[in-house]
Amino acid sequence: MNLLEDEWLSVIRLNGEQEKLKGLWRITEGVGNPIVDVISPRADFKGALYQLLIGLVQTSFAPKNETEWEKYWIAPPDTNTLKNAFLTVTEAFSIDTDKPAFMQDYDLLSDKQDVDIASLLIDTSGGGTFFVKEGTTENISPYWASIALFTLQINAPSGGSGHRTSLRGGGPLTTLVLPDETKQAASLWQKLWLNIFTQKEVSALSGNTELKDLHNIFPWLAPTRTSEAGKKDFITQPEQGHPYQMYWGMPRRIRLDFKATEAGTCDISHESTEQLISQYRTKNLGVNYSSTWLHPLTPYVRDPNKEAYSVKAQVGGFSYRHWLGLVLEDEKNHKQAAKVVQIYLNSRQEIIAGDYQPRLWLFGYDMDNMKARCWYETTMPVFPIPQDSRISVQGFISRMLDAATEVALDVRSTLKQAWFSKPKEVKGEISFTDAQFWQLTETEFYRLLAQLINHCEDEQQVNDLFNQWKKILRKEALTLFDHWALSSNNEDGDMKRVVIARRQLEIWLNAGKNIKALVA
Template sequence: MNLLIENWLPVRTRDGHRTWVSPADLSRSDLVAFDAMRPDFNGALAQLAIGLLQTTSPAETSVAWGRLLKTPPDQATLHDWFAPHRPAFEWDGDGARFMQDFDLRTGTGETQSIAGLLIETPGDNTVKNNADLFVKRGQVGHLCPHCAALALFTLQLNAPAGGAGHRTSLRGGGPLTTLLIAEARPAETTSLWHSLWLNVLPQRTFEAHGGGSDDTAAYLKFPWLASVQAIQADGAQTTAMQVHAAHVFWAMPRRIRLDLEDVSAGLCDLCGRESAVRIQRYLTRPQGLNYKGAWSHPLSPYYQTKEGMLPLHPQPGGLGYRHWLGWVLGMQNDKRKIAPAAVVGTYFGTPTEQRTGLRLRLWAFGFDMDNMKARCWYESTLPLYELGDCTPQAQTQLRDDVGAWLDAAELVASYLRGAVKEAWFSHDARGDLSFVDASFWSATEAAFYQLLRDRIHAVRQTETTVCTLGMSEQWRNQLTTTASRLFDLDLVGSTAIERQNPARIAKARRQFVKNLAGPKLRTVLALPVPATQSKTTIKKAT
């Protein structure tokens, strides 16, 4: 089975049906999205398709890239793009297999159940301690070849720590991925192709971004075509300069080879389809490719650390508007520096007239990992409105404004968290109050996006400085009103009266209102601060 020819990619058509297509069908106008049975598989499919197109695309310049966005290549053209790379996408046989270790054979590795390819599967220690409370053991025992291919690629993309010598992915365990996707307008016919091609860079831009070796050996792109030692000596590391730039899409940290001999016929435990070959086990061994150094993956945002720029990972609390600025335009202040994914930064960094004119959203997704445990899969789409029509000057102004709004929201969230703690507990109490922050960010999200849409519309109209005082004051009122309501009604005020400490609550609320009305919040939003704040004003607010 060759994955460049096989109809193995689950997709949704414009009329809502699911079908399976080959990679050469990805430009069909009736396909609108991937439609796998698991959300992490959909994210992996998008990255596989983008990686394949980036690896094979002949579009050297932004002009050539733009032509292919407007006029997608037909099936025959994509076949021609992919044909030279077909040996790398063989799924079975005695030789090299897609995403499987070149040397691993029966008797040379440890045997594992096929369920181990799924990141959330309980580990041996969890099962031994009978601690698989939410994700149960024994749910998956047999996978069809299509689902096994998806599961294996998803694991290699997201590989968490797996014990001594079992490497994490090139971007670490459970990286955050952000992609541009095209929204369908009534007057337009957008397809899956548009959402994929938006995340493919012109080859000159990609090569300048990724660096890498000038050696054209196929195994430097697709590491499963040779032994691990061909790239990395025993005990050594793999850096970006040792391999081809396209290697970032095909990284293989885990040494795995599927057992295609001990198989059975029946229904696949994931997709439910009948298969003559159901895979039950795989072989694995440690000491795969150990990715270190200054790797830069074009589909992930990065943040500054003492060690340099590192890829972002989802954290408890989910994905929301507080991430919008860093993931879309990037941000830098005294506390942090975040750079958007290269595909996002490149798109919004091009001259306005070279952009697509499509209505876009940002699709963000990834696993929240606690070492080798998957705590949650997070996925969200963030609106971009008409940001693509904004000039660089307008984007700079927007970056400053939104940065101040988010700083103000973080400040008010900290005021609310502190007030709830003081109202409920003694000063030195310890505990997880993240639910307070989550309530606040959720309650202010709709208002933020309404304000953001208005602000983008305003900066698109003129390149001169637009007065932001009115919008900033509106945002301050929204933040303080929402925080007060949460304290009074949803959090502290919802506690049974017999369990409350009225004196402590009153004291906490007085300080909370004082903080909200104080000069610090107004300073963050660049609003005028009164020369004096009378005690009468604060008392009335209380």
């Protein structure tokens, strides 16, 4: 079985028709009725499938330069061209051989104890699961077991003694640039190609482009670089692998067990399959990637006094308050957008030009060590920002976000004053009000941000936009306070306390440090 050649991946076309592709090179087939998306049984698998296809195209069909990138943006390669490219790496995508197999350890690990297949899923822990009822995932088709394995390898959280995290660290956030679909649906090819680097751009990524042998890209094609303490090359550095290995990092030593398989229904896809996999074998001390690998699809925190680390999903998810560090650069918090976003803003937006409004698709697990607390994904706009205006725009956005953060904290603080006679002694968080505040102000933030980018050189216009933002923050803050002040959270319904707290909120809304700083 081979992921590139076999018929297993379902897709949907522009007219709504669904089909299975026999050969992944068919993703560009049907110019008049293109494929627009993949069909996935799980949200995390969909994110992984996009990364698999992006990695496949990047690895085997990277454009030589921006001219070639533009050529294939305008018109995708035909099926035969893409097939010839994909077949150069087909050996890396076999899944059921005793020889090297996709994302599986080079050794068979036959001396290791079998583990239930459900443990491949990140949202499982021991015998129970967080999002899926125990016992409902016992048998998986070979193809979806392979995608589960790929999902684990590229996101691997802490896994106990010697079970390594992913190349990006445990539970990294992934950010992909998606095409403008305000006028018509984009093809799957456009969604992938917008995240592809030219060969020149690849040379600036982490890794050693001189290491061209396939095992330097797909680590399962050679004996595993194990990471026993004290061993030479205990940590795998960028100079010891090709940049493309970042798409195919393999920190976990795992072999799927194909021996005791039979026909039946896959518990993931609910489709009939000739084979089912119910267990796998694993061993610790796999590839231990250094923090100096900077994955091009992930934003990073790059504090000059610390090692870089990937931005993670977090409790409460993402909103416009994170926009600066995910699209541009949040200097205050040392957050830097993923390289793929930087390349779009520095190059692709000029190539595409026109009235084009792409989006950023971000997704990932919120992890508590080995436990998956939640899967988060959302999209946010990516505005075209001229390079010569970027620094000033970043500064303006930072001030808008600082003011909003200050107001959200003011609302939370005054609500506690309204609810409790001794608010400082109250235990527990009421941060749910923060999430509501960010949601209430999000649409207006993006509306003003679009105008700010267009008028960032006009001081009067900027000040006018800042004043609009102040009014929006004030209105939504008071609305939120009034909504919750006399709710069941109020311990005794004391109106005097509510009135005093509201008056305090109004004072802060007028005199807050970051509110007053909203001046061009």
